[in-house]
Amino acid sequence: MKVNIMLIDNNVIDLFVSQKNIEKLEIDSSIKTFNNGFSAISFLEKINTENNQQSMFIPDFILLDINMPKMNGFQFLSAFKKLDISKERNIKIFMLSASNNIKFIENAKSERFCSGYIEKPINVKKLNNMFKSFKPFLKEFDYHDNDVNIV
Amino acid sequence: MEAFKYNILDSLEGDLKDVVSDNSIITITDSLGRIKYANKEFCEILECEANSLIGETHKLFKSHLHTDKKYKDLWSTIRMNNKWHGVLSGKSTSGNQFWLDTTIIPVTNKLENTTTHIAIYKDITESHIQTTQLTERNIEYSRYKSIYQSNNVGVIVVTDNQGSIIEWNKAAELAFGYLKKEILGYPLSVLISYRSKKRNIKELVRAIDKIKYKNKTGTIEMYCVRKNEKEFPVEFTLNTINTENNNIYCATIIDITKRKKLEDKLKQQTNALEIYLNRVKHDIVAPFASAEGLLELLKDEEVSERVNTLSDMLIKTIQVGKTLVNNLNHEPIIANRTNALQIIDFNIIINQVLELLSGSKNFELFKINKDIINYHHYNSNPEWIMSIFQNLIQNALKYSKELSNGYTPKIDISVKSLQKQVIIKVIDNGAGISENCIDNVFNLNYRASKDDAPGDGLGLYIVKNIVENLEGTISVKSEINKGASFEIILPNLN
Numbered sequence: 001m002k003v004n005i006m007l008i009d010n011n012v013i014d015l016f017v018s019q020k021n022i023e024k025l026e027i028d029s030s031i032k033t034f035n036n037g038f039s040a041i042s043f044l045e046k047i048n049t050e051n052n053q054q055s056m057f058i059p060d061f062i063l064l065d066i067n068m069p070k071m072n073g074f075q076f077l078s079a080f081k082k083l084d085i086s087k088e089r090n091i092k093i094f095m096l097s098a099s100n101n102i103k104f105i106e107n108a109k110s111e112r113f114c115s116g117y118i119e120k121p122i123n124v125k126k127l128n129n130m131f132k133s134f135k136p137f138l139k140e141f142d143y144h145d146n147d148v149n150i151v
Numbered sequence: 152m153e154a155f156k157y158n159i160l161d162s163l164e165g166d167l168k169d170v171v172s173d174n175s176i177i178t179i180t181d182s183l184g185r186i187k188y189a190n191k192e193f194c195e196i197l198e199c200e201a202n203s204l205i206g207e208t209h210k211l212f213k214s215h216l217h218t219d220k221k222y223k224d225l226w227s228t229i230r231m232n233n234k235w236h237g238v239l240s241g242k243s244t245s246g247n248q249f250w251l252d253t254t255i256i257p258v259t260n261k262l263e264n265t266t267t268h269i270a271i272y273k274d275i276t277e278s279h280i281q282t283t284q285l286t287e288r289n290i291e292y293s294r295y296k297s298i299y300q301s302n303n304v305g306v307i308v309v310t311d312n313q314g315s316i317i318e319w320n321k322a323a324e325l326a327f328g329y330l331k332k333e334i335l336g337y338p339l340s341v342l343i344s345y346r347s348k349k350r351n352i353k354e355l356v357r358a359i360d361k362i363k364y365k366n367k368t369g370t371i372e373m374y375c376v377r378k379n380e381k382e383f384p385v386e387f388t389l390n391t392i393n394t395e396n397n398n399i400y401c402a403t404i405i406d407i408t409k410r411k412k413l414e415d416k417l418k419q420q421t422n423a424l425e426i427y428l429n430r431v432k433h434d435i436v437a438p439f440a441s442a443e444g445l446l447e448l449l450k451d452e453e454v455s456e457r458v459n460t461l462s463d464m465l466i467k468t469i470q471v472g473k474t475l476v477n478n479l480n481h482e483p484i485i486a487n488r489t490n491a492l493q494i495i496d497f498n499i500i501i502n503q504v505l506e507l508l509s510g511s512k513n514f515e516l517f518k519i520n521k522d523i524i525n526y527h528h529y530n531s532n533p534e535w536i537m538s539i540f541q542n543l544i545q546n547a548l549k550y551s552k553e554l555s556n557g558y559t560p561k562i563d564i565s566v567k568s569l570q571k572q573v574i575i576k577v578i579d580n581g582a583g584i585s586e587n588c589i590d591n592v593f594n595l596n597y598r599a600s601k602d603d604a605p606g607d608g609l610g611l612y613i614v615k616n617i618v619e620n621l622e623g624t625i626s627v628k629s630e631i632n633k634g635a636s637f638e639i640i641l642p643n644l645n
Contacts, residue, residue: 011437017444024451067433098440099433100477100507102537119510120437121444 003029003131006059008040008076009096010068018063018122025127032057037071041079059091061130063122066097066104073097077111086113094118094130176251176272184208187267196251196274198243209270211239211251225255229268232257238275250279306404312397314338326406328378339402344374344382359389359400375404384411432476439473470512492530497523497566500533504540511548513560522565529568529643535617539575540564542610543637547579552632572623573641580634589629614639 005022009015015033022029034040040062047056066073073095080086080093095108098120108117116133118126171177172190179188189204197204213222221237228235235255242248252273259266299307299320306326309318315338319331327334327342334341340352354371370388377383388403443466450462501521508514544562551560563578584592593615618625623641 011441013441013445014437017441017448020448021444067437097433098437098473099429100510101429101433102503102507103429105503105507120440121447123444123447 003027003061004057004059005029005031006040006062007031007033008035008037008062008068008073009033009065010035011065014065014096014120014122021122021124021127024124025131027131030057032059037068037073037076037079041071041076041083044080044083044085047085058085058089062091062093063118064093064095066095066108067099074107074111077113080113096120096122176274178209178270178272180209180212180268180270182266182268184212184268193272196243196249196272197241198245198247211241211253212255212270229255229257232259232266238279239272240279249274249276251275306406308339308342308402308404310339310400310402312399314340314400317399323404326377326404327375339400342375344376355387355389372407383408435476436473439469439476443469443473493533495529495531495533495536495568497525497529497536497568500537501540501564501566504537504544507541508545508548511545513551513554514548516554516560517548517551518559518561520561520563522563523568524566525568527568527570527643529573529641531621531641535621539614539617539639540577542614543577546610546637547577547581547635550583550635551579551581568643570643572643573639575639575641576636578634578636583631583633584627584629584635585631589627592627593625 007015007018009018012035015035019031019033022031032043034043044059047058064073064076068076071079077093085091091113092115093113094116095104095111095114096118097104100119105117108114116130118130175190176192176196177188177190178186178193180186186204186207186209189201191201194201194204212225213219225235225237234257235253237253238250239253240248240250252275253270254272255268255270257266257268299318301321303321303325305320306322307318307320308316308323311317315336316334317336319329319334323334324330340355343352343355354373357371370386372384372386374382375385375387384407386405386407388405390401390403391398392401446462446466446469450459450466453459498521501523505519544564547562552558554560561580563576565574565576565578567574593611615625618639618641621641622644623639625637625639627635627637629635
C-alpha cells in the first residue's frame, strides 16, 4: 500500500529536509512538492475534475507550512474546504511552523481539516508519531502492511 | 396729592383716639422730625420704651440732609404738606431688621401754625423677607436656566420618570439636530441608535437599575443617532434627581467620536505591532529550523565521527538561538495590560503548555504529574497564566540532571484553586539551584551556570513580573542535585 504525501512549503530547503526524512522512513511512498498554496490547490482541483482517480496521485497526507507568502496555511485550508475532494477523500493535513506560536497551534487545532501541528524541523521521529497517530496498532516502520487501508 | 389738613388726634374723641392708637402703629413727629408721640405697638417693634423715644429725632425718617433718594423724596414730599407712602426699614434695639409699610401724613395746626407728621405703619417684615428670598431664588433659577439652556458643549437631556424628554438644551440641539419644540415629549429612546438598540437599551436598563438600587450615577458607552440618522458614539451618564413628586432622570451625553477614533487607531496599531513582532519572530526562527533539519540529515549521512560531533554542537547552538527568539513574544504579553478576564481552566492551560513544549529536548523522557483541584473559579488573564506555566515548566525541563540509568526526570505540577487564593506549585527533581544563586533567580538576565542550556535568562523574571502584576507572591526552595520547588500564591480578587 503506497502512501501519497503532498508537501507544501515556500522554503525549498524545508521541502528538501521533509522529503529526505520521509525517504528515510523506508515506506512505500510517493511525494509531491509544491512551493505555494495556489499550485497545490489547482492540482487538487484537477484530480477532482478529470475523474480519473485510479492512476492519479491522491494524497493521503498533506504537510502544510503555515507561514507562506500570498496564501498561508490557513488560507489554503479554507480554499481546500471548498474542494469536493475534501469531502470525498479522507486527507489528513498536518500544519507546520518553525515558531511555537500558541495562537497558530490553537487555530490549527480548531480547523476541522487539520489533524495536527508539527514544529519544524521535521525529523523521522515526528513523522513516525504522525503516522502512528493514525495507525496506533502498527509498529514503527511497518507501513507496508497491506491489510491496513490508509484511505 | 392734596394736602391733608386734619388735626386728627387732637380733634378726635377720646374713645376713637384709643381705638386708632390700639389697632395701628402710629407715631407723631414735629416738623423737624422729633418724636412727639409713639404708641405701644411702635415701641414693641423697636423694642424700647416710649420715654426713650419722645423728643428724639425719628431714626426711621433720617433727615432731609440724607442723600438717599428715598429719604430725599420723603422729606420733599412731606415738606410740601403732601402725603408720603413707602417702605422704611430699621433695626430694633436687639438688632432685628424690620420693614414697615409707612404712610406719613402732614397735619397743619392753623391756630398754632405748626405742622406735625402723623405716620401710620404696617409691619411687613415677614412678607418682605419672603418676597426678597423669592426674588433671589427667581434670579438664581433664571440664571441656572440660562446657563443650562445656552450651554452648547455639554449635552444634558432631562426626562420624567416615564423616560419622556422634558428638558432639552442648546448643546443637545446641536448634537442631535432636533429643536426643543420638536423633541419634547418624545421618549429618550428615539436618540438611541437603532442598529444596536437592543443592546443599548439593555445597557440603559442596567444603568437605570444601577442608579435605582446602588449609587446615583451610571455611565455607559453606546451609540446615539442624530435627526439625520447619522450615528455617533457617546458616553452616557444617567443620574436621578428627586423632585417633590417624582424622580426625574438627567442624562449627560458626551460625544466621544474623537476618543473612539483614537482608541480604534491604538487598537489597530497594537495589533499591527503584534503581527509584525510575530512575523519577525517567525522569519528569524525559520532559517534556524531549516538549518537544524539539514544538520540532522547531515548527521545521518555518517560522514565521520568528527563531523557528527560538530553537527551536534551546531544543532545545540541553533537550538539556543531558536529558544531565544521564541521567548521574545513573552514581553509584549507583560506590556499588554488587557482587562480580558476569563475563568481560568488550569487543565486546558497546562495541557496547551505541555503541547507547546513537547518539542523540547528529551521531553518524552520526563514523567509529568498534574494535580489540579478546583474548588473555586479563578478569573484572570489566560495569557499571563499560560506564560507562568510555560516558563516554570520550561525551566524544569531545561535544568534536569544528566540522564543516567535509574534516574527519571520528574515534574510535579499542582494547582489548588480556592476561594481566596490559588496555589501553584511546580516541583522538579533536577539539578537544583545552589544556595548562593537562589536569591538571584528572578533577576533579569540571571542564568544558572549550565552552559549548554538554551535560554535567555528572561523566563523567571517574566514569571515574577506577572505574579507581581497579579498581586501574588512567588518563592523557590531548592537543594543541589535534588531539584527545585517553585510556589506561587495568587489572590483570588473576585
